[in-house]
Every structure is written in structure tokens, then in C-alpha cells.
Amino acid sequence: MLADHHFLLVSEIVGARETEEEDQTNKDGGRKHNVLLYPYAFTVSYTERTKHHCWRCKDIIFHCLDEAQCQQWVQTINNQLSLLSIRPKRLLVYINPYSGKQRGKWIYEQRVAPLFSRASISTDVIVTESANHARDHLKTEVDLKQCDGVVCVGGDGMFSEVVHGLVSRTQSDSRVDQNQPNQDLVPCALRIGIIPAGSTDCICYSTTGTNDPVTSALHIIMGDSQPMDVCSVHHNNTFLRYSVSLLGYGFYGDVLTDSERKRWMGPSRYDFSGLKTFLTHQYYEGTVAFLPAKDNLGNPRDKIKCRTGCHICEQGANNGQLLSGDHVYKMAEENSDEETSGDGVWRVIRGKFLAINAACMSCACPRSPRGLSPYAHLADGTTDLILVRKASRLDFLRHLIRHTNKDDQFDMSFVEVHRVRRFSFAPKHSNVISEVDLSETSGKKICNQVCTAHPNNDTGHSNWNCDGEILPHADIQVSVHCQLIRLFARGVERGTTFDTYTWSVIEGSNLSWQA
Ligand SMILES: CCCCCCCCCCCCC/C=C/[C@@H](O)[C@H](COP(=O)(O)O)NC(=O)CCCCCCCCCCCCCCC
Ligand SMILES: Nc1ncnc2c1ncn2[C@@H]1O[C@H](COP(=O)(O)OP(=O)(O)O)[C@@H](O)[C@H]1O
Ligand SMILES: [Ca+2]
Structure with missing residues (x-):
């Protein structure tokens, strides 16, 4: 029975909107028939898993009898989504225009911004003008209470700038001295998203399983949260x-x-x-x-x-x-290969x-x-x-x-x-x-x-x-600081396959239909 049904997790819906005219008319013969019978329609965008940990945003069109019914559906779905408190509503975005193949701005504008707008996320976008622009802006200028997360578009270097900005800001706001190697640091409240556009993109790849900008954008929209260790040097x-x-x-x-x-x-x-x-x-x-x-x-x-x-x-x-305690780093004496400290050998x-x-x-x-x-x-x-x-x-x-x-x-x-x-x-x-x-x-x-x-x-x-x-x-x-920051990611998922996750069980809602 389940084989010819599709299910959709409400938490994997990106957003709903009234269907634009061209979306309706470009469809095959069967759909044209629907359009004639039910001229009013709304589109639900949702996340679909494809191969190699990549996610895509797909659309389904629902046809209605009248415009009021259509608007009600859109409003109700979006209202429900806005109740998902883990989802960010306001993001601060930094784009490094020189990362990787210098396509950061294009990737953001063409592939990511339209998804954020479908998900009703508002953004403040800053294209950096020099190295450390993002770091220093976060450290001193931004009112962090005005956003739900920070997104960087670029490579590992750009991510590193955002981490330095946020971690340093959090410590200075809490009056913690970063110069003490064994100091316990205060975890950052805001999550960080990475839209990969760099040369190595190792942090994005290791936290999502791929270096695909659309996948990263969808993890941000879903409000995923992945804690991450940070080493202080x-x-x-x-x-x-x-x-x-x-x-x-x-x-x-x-x-x-x-x-x-x-x-x-x-x-x-x-x-x-x-x-x-x-x-x-x-x-x-x-x-x-x-x-x-x-x-x-x-x-x-x-x-x-x-x-x-x-x-x-x-x-x-x-x-x-x-890391707290009065341990002081010391190199070992000549010819000895072990040294004890307050917290281990x-x-x-x-x-x-x-x-x-x-x-x-x-x-x-x-x-x-x-x-x-x-x-x-x-x-x-x-x-x-x-x-x-x-x-x-x-x-x-x-x-x-x-x-x-x-x-x-x-x-x-x-x-x-x-x-x-x-x-x-x-x-x-x-x-x-x-x-x-x-x-x-x-x-x-x-x-x-x-x-x-x-x-x-x-x-x-x-x-x-x-x-x-x-x-x-x-x-x-x-020193490693356990879970000092959080990313808009969920780590690499186990054995996801194209088929098993196409549709998933819905949370007590009736948005399901037959194939
Ligand atoms: C023979 C092929 C050997 C391939 C070995 C590949 C090992 C790659 C491990 C990469 C770990 C990367 C860790 C991430 C570091 C990034 O933070 C950091 C910054 O990234 P960003 O520029 O995006 O900001 N990236 C890096 O430091 C780049 C490291 C890349 C190292 C590539 C090394 C290639 C070695 C090629 C050796 C060729 C020998 C051939 C002999 C015939
Ligand atoms: N507008 C800018 N001009 C020059 N350098 C910048 C700018 N914005 C950020 N940077 C710096 O560029 C370096 C590389 O950035 P990154 O995004 O990691 O790209 P890549 O992956 O190609 O190395 C980082 O050290 C970052 O601080
Ligand atoms: Ca670790």
C-alpha cells in the first residue's frame, strides 16, 4: 500500500506560496486539465534527498476551487512553519567575492537567495571588501540580537573569519580572557551557516557530506543544528x-x-x-x-x-x-616521555x-x-x-x-x-x-x-x-573546546538513499497524496 503513496514531513517543507501563472501553464497535458477545472493553485516547496547527501528543493502544485481557499492554505502552512522555533527568520550573510573561483556572489544570488525568500527568511547581505571585514564587523559592530544566525559564503577561510568574530565577541561580552590557554570559553549563541564557494570547503563537506550550496541553504532553512569543537592555539x-x-x-x-x-x-x-x-x-x-x-x-x-x-x-x-584548572603547559624534561598534570598524563x-x-x-x-x-x-x-x-x-x-x-x-x-x-x-x-x-x-x-x-x-x-x-x-x-559553536547542519547522515527518503511520514497532518 505504502509504495504508491508519497509522504512529506512538515518539518521538511520550505514554504508555500500562490502559484505563479507560468508555473501552471508550462505543465503537461494532465495538469492543463487540472488548470481548467481548478484555476486557483498554490505551490508547496519541500526538501528532497538526492544522491551523495545532496538535497534539492522541489515543488508540488495543489489546485483549488477558489482564490480564498488557495490563500487560506498558503497562510495556514506558512503560519505553521513560522511556529517551528528552530528555524531562522533573520540572517546576517557575508559573501567573500574572491573565494575559490570567485563565484560566491553569483552562487548566493542565483541559487541561495531565492530559497531564503521562499522560506520567508529576511537577510542582511554584506559583500566583504577586504580580509577580516566580516571578522571585525562581527566583533565590534553588529547587534547580534537582531539576527538568528550568521551565514558565510566562501571557503574555510571565510568560515574561520566568522568563527573568530563570533567567538571573540562572545568572550569579550562575557569578559573572558582568550589569552589563557586553559580558560573555559563561553559557547556562541548564534548558529553559523556555510554556503560553500571556496577552494577546499572541508568544513562544509565534513558537516553535511557534500559541498553543494543548495544543500547548505536547505540545512539553514530547516534550522538544523550541529555542535562543533574549536581548537584554540x-x-x-x-x-x-x-x-x-x-x-x-x-x-x-x-x-x-x-x-x-x-x-x-x-x-x-x-x-x-x-x-x-x-x-x-x-x-x-x-x-x-x-x-x-x-x-x-x-x-x-x-x-x-x-x-x-x-x-x-x-x-x-x-x-x-x-579545560579549567591550574594546569600550566610545560614541555617534558630531556629523556622523559611522560609528564603528569592535574588532568591526566x-x-x-x-x-x-x-x-x-x-x-x-x-x-x-x-x-x-x-x-x-x-x-x-x-x-x-x-x-x-x-x-x-x-x-x-x-x-x-x-x-x-x-x-x-x-x-x-x-x-x-x-x-x-x-x-x-x-x-x-x-x-x-x-x-x-x-x-x-x-x-x-x-x-x-x-x-x-x-x-x-x-x-x-x-x-x-x-x-x-x-x-x-x-x-x-x-x-x-x-586546547580543544568541546562544542563551542553550532552550525546550521546535522552532520553526515547514515546510508541515505535516493529512494527511501523521497517522502517521509508526515507529523499527523494530511498532506499526502498518491503517485
Ligand atoms: C597523490 C594525491 C594526494 C592527495 C592528498 C590529498 C589529501 C587532502 C587532505 C586535505 C585536507 C584538507 C584540510 C582542510 C584545509 C582547509 O581548511 C584549508 C583552507 O581551505 P580554503 O582554501 O577553502 O579556505 N585548505 C588547505 O590547507 C589545502 C590543503 C590541500 C592540500 C592538497 C595537497 C595536495 C597534495 C598533492 C600531492 C601530489 C603528489 C603527487 C606526486 C606524483
Ligand atoms: N573582500 C576580500 N578581499 C580579499 N580577501 C578577502 C576578502 N574577504 C575575505 N577575504 C579573505 O580571503 C581569504 C580566503 O577566503 P576563503 O573564503 O577561504 O577562500 P578560498 O577557499 O579560496 O581560500 C581568507 O583569508 C579571507 O579572510
Ligand atoms: Ca573533534
């Missing part, structure tokens, strides 16, 4: 930046540093700089110290994927991964690394659909710390290629991965920079030694890639 007691996706030293730091000079190439700058960095095959020496996560949060190789309603993330929030690893990556989420993106750490969780209060030690070019290539297929990139002798709540890194030659600053002569001497060990690098240091921004310090301390 400090140098000594100075706050540097927040990170939500990749913090990468060595390979990804060098790819980014090189690619920033090639912005004109668009998204393919990463492939070009990636190949160049791969051929350079630089390794870096230093010490990593980390505080492992609690055992109940699984491990980076347990094959438990973070999916909608993830129980590991729930566990993470219940664990209360708060720190492990210390020294070595020569091709890459040190911290993935606070899977970092899945079109280049790597499973991501840097396929079993990392969006909101468990941890980050997966991946240490890639010095290895041959061929082995490193094998490791990289595994990011693009189903093979396990961690199953290699020179790779190790740990789920952690905090970590710190100190490059071996961390004192060199200050000595170079203090005395040119002695600095040159030391620098020469470093350059011999690292023929392709002036300092022996790489840079940290922090969600696509270069950090000014190699020596950093990182």
Missing part, C-alpha cells in the same frame, strides 16, 4: 587563532605557504604547491607533547564514523571536556617529522572524501593528532594516495595517530629565532647549521597551516 600566554579543521605543520604548512603566493591560480594552487612540496620532501625536527582523550571516546582507527546524532560526540559532551614524542597534523574533524573534502582522519568526531572535545615521521618519498606518496581511496593511511610504520584533548609542539631549534634576532653574527652561525640540516629552508622551521591561514609561530599550544 596559543604561543606561550598569547592567543593566536582558533581552528576547526586542520592544524598542519610540515607538509600542509609548506603547501599553504607556497600556495598563498599563487592565489591567482584559484583552487588548483593547492595541487601545484602540493606537488612542489612533495618533491621538496622536507622534514622537521621537534617535540610533540599531548594529553590523550578519555578511553570512552574511541580512537582514530576504531572505524566508528561521526554521523548524525553521533553517540561518541554525546559522550564527549557528557565527559565535560572542560602527558605523553611526549621527539622526532623528525614530514608532517604533524591535528584534525578536529574528519577534514573530508572533494580531494579526500574520507578525509585526513576519517573517524574523527565533530563535537567530542578531541582532535586526532597525526604524526608522519621521516620516510622515503615513495612511502610518503603511498601515504598521501591512501587519502584518496579506501586504504588505511595510518597503517604504515612511520605514521602514528592519537586522539587528544590538548597538545603542544616545540621545534628543535626554537631558540634559534630569538638568537638570530638578538645578534646577527651568532644568528648567522646558528642559521648556517640549521640550513645544512634543512637545505631547502632558511630557518629549519615550517609554518602551521591553521584552517588555511599561516600562523606566525612554530611553537604552539593547542
Whole structure:
């Protein structure tokens, strides 16, 4: 019986409107017949799942006997929808016109704005004029009470701007000092939406399962909510930046540093700089110290994927991964590999690394659909710390290629991965920079030694890639803040297929009809 019925969740209706004339007349013969019998019609737009986690907005036309009946239907449906309090009604939208292939403005105007208007969402749109425009506007100028959410149109860098603006604003409004590495931060009240238009779009892809602007717009309209961890990055007691996706030293730091000079190439700058960095095959020496996560949060190789309603993330929030306490970051003494602190045992690893990556989420993106750490969780209060030690070019290539297929990139002798709540890194030659600053002569001497060990690098240091921004310090301390922000998303859904979700059971309403 069910097979020839369609069902629609009221919560998946976008909006209702009186049908425009051309929508009625462009239809096939059967519909023309309806138009003649029932000339008044209204259109209900709703969300339909298609392949690969993509959502589409579809229309159904209902024909009525008279105009009054038609208007009543439209009004009643829209009134019901406006009672869904999780749905945003007023949004602040920032568009980076230079993201990715510079199509952000077009994507927003052509593909997203019409959907927002169908859903009766009002918007305040700002096309940014320079880097940090959105961040500074949010930090100081906006009356946050006047909107229900903030939307960014662009890449991971643009999302990062919005996060910095909102998180910093929330802390300053609450008089919380961001410079304390172990400070508990106040979660942001507003949700953030991402309309993907950037070069990597990893945050959008990892939170919705795709980098499709229409899908993101529909998640925003539905009022989805996905909590997300944020890493704070400090140098000594100075706050540097927040990170939500990749913090990468060595390979990804060098790819980014090189690619920033090639912005004109668009998204393919990463492939070009990636190949160049791969051929350079630089390794870096230093010490990593980390505080492992609690055992109940699984491990980076347990094959438990973070999916909608993830129980590991729930566990993470219940664990209360708060950072308060009087713990002070300290590097381990020489020759010791463990250090105790108020909240656990720190492990210390020294070595020569091709890459040190911290993935606070899977970092899945079109280049790597499973991501840097396929079993990392969006909101468990941890980050997966991946240490890639010095290895041959061929082995490193094998490791990289595994990011693009189903093979396990961690199953290699020179790779190790740990789920952690905090970590710190100190490059071996961390004192060199200050000595170079203090005395040119002695600095040159030391620098020469470093350059011999690292023929392709002036300092022996790489840079940290922090969600696509270069950090000014190699020596950093990182803390994960569990569920500090929320996105208009619901995480990647399990096993959604085209057929099973086309129509779903309606919430006690009678908007169903036969195929
Ligand atoms: C041989 C192919 C190897 C492919 C390896 C792909 C691994 C990709 C993992 C990507 C993780 C991305 C994490 C996200 C970072 C973003 O926050 C951040 C900012 O994004 P935005 O510009 O949109 O603002 N994006 C990035 O830092 C870009 C990282 C992209 C790295 C691409 C590396 C390509 C490597 C190509 C190596 C080629 C070797 C070929 C030898 C024959
Ligand atoms: N109007 C603007 N002009 C120049 N840079 C901008 C502007 N708006 C934002 N930015 C900066 O552009 C950088 C890249 O933005 P992003 O949206 O991540 O694009 P992409 O994915 O192509 O890197 C970010 O560092 C962001 O701060
Ligand atoms: Ca996480």
C-alpha cells in the first residue's frame, strides 16, 4: 500500500506560496486539465534527498476551487512553519567575492537567495571588501540580537573569519580572557551557516557530506543544528587563532605557504604547491607533547564514523571536556616521555617529522572524501593528532594516495595517530629565532647549521597551516573546546538513499497524496 503513496514531513517543507501563472501553464497535458477545472493553485516547496547527501528543493502544485481557499492554505502552512522555533527568520550573510573561483556572489544570488525568500527568511547581505571585514564587523559592530544566525559564503577561510568574530565577541561580552590557554570559553549563541564557494570547503563537506550550496541553504532553512569543537592555539600566554579543521605543520604548512603566493591560480594552487612540496620532501625536527582523550571516546582507527546524532560526540559532551584548572603547559624534561598534570598524563614524542597534523574533524573534502582522519568526531572535545615521521618519498606518496581511496593511511610504520584533548609542539631549534634576532653574527652561525640540516629552508622551521591561514609561530599550544559553536547542519547522515527518503511520514497532518 505504502509504495504508491508519497509522504512529506512538515518539518521538511520550505514554504508555500500562490502559484505563479507560468508555473501552471508550462505543465503537461494532465495538469492543463487540472488548470481548467481548478484555476486557483498554490505551490508547496519541500526538501528532497538526492544522491551523495545532496538535497534539492522541489515543488508540488495543489489546485483549488477558489482564490480564498488557495490563500487560506498558503497562510495556514506558512503560519505553521513560522511556529517551528528552530528555524531562522533573520540572517546576517557575508559573501567573500574572491573565494575559490570567485563565484560566491553569483552562487548566493542565483541559487541561495531565492530559497531564503521562499522560506520567508529576511537577510542582511554584506559583500566583504577586504580580509577580516566580516571578522571585525562581527566583533565590534553588529547587534547580534537582531539576527538568528550568521551565514558565510566562501571557503574555510571565510568560515574561520566568522568563527573568530563570533567567538571573540562572545568572550569579550562575557569578559573572558582568550589569552589563557586553559580558560573555559563561553559557547556562541548564534548558529553559523556555510554556503560553500571556496577552494577546499572541508568544513562544509565534513558537516553535511557534500559541498553543494543548495544543500547548505536547505540545512539553514530547516534550522538544523550541529555542535562543533574549536581548537584554540596559543604561543606561550598569547592567543593566536582558533581552528576547526586542520592544524598542519610540515607538509600542509609548506603547501599553504607556497600556495598563498599563487592565489591567482584559484583552487588548483593547492595541487601545484602540493606537488612542489612533495618533491621538496622536507622534514622537521621537534617535540610533540599531548594529553590523550578519555578511553570512552574511541580512537582514530576504531572505524566508528561521526554521523548524525553521533553517540561518541554525546559522550564527549557528557565527559565535560572542560579545560579549567591550574594546569600550566610545560614541555617534558630531556629523556622523559611522560609528564603528569592535574588532568591526566602527558605523553611526549621527539622526532623528525614530514608532517604533524591535528584534525578536529574528519577534514573530508572533494580531494579526500574520507578525509585526513576519517573517524574523527565533530563535537567530542578531541582532535586526532597525526604524526608522519621521516620516510622515503615513495612511502610518503603511498601515504598521501591512501587519502584518496579506501586504504588505511595510518597503517604504515612511520605514521602514528592519537586522539587528544590538548597538545603542544616545540621545534628543535626554537631558540634559534630569538638568537638570530638578538645578534646577527651568532644568528648567522646558528642559521648556517640549521640550513645544512634543512637545505631547502632558511630557518629549519615550517609554518602551521591553521584552517588555511599561516600562523606566525612554530611553537604552539593547542586546547580543544568541546562544542563551542553550532552550525546550521546535522552532520553526515547514515546510508541515505535516493529512494527511501523521497517522502517521509508526515507529523499527523494530511498532506499526502498518491503517485
Ligand atoms: C597523490 C594525491 C594526494 C592527495 C592528498 C590529498 C589529501 C587532502 C587532505 C586535505 C585536507 C584538507 C584540510 C582542510 C584545509 C582547509 O581548511 C584549508 C583552507 O581551505 P580554503 O582554501 O577553502 O579556505 N585548505 C588547505 O590547507 C589545502 C590543503 C590541500 C592540500 C592538497 C595537497 C595536495 C597534495 C598533492 C600531492 C601530489 C603528489 C603527487 C606526486 C606524483
Ligand atoms: N573582500 C576580500 N578581499 C580579499 N580577501 C578577502 C576578502 N574577504 C575575505 N577575504 C579573505 O580571503 C581569504 C580566503 O577566503 P576563503 O573564503 O577561504 O577562500 P578560498 O577557499 O579560496 O581560500 C581568507 O583569508 C579571507 O579572510
Ligand atoms: Ca573533534
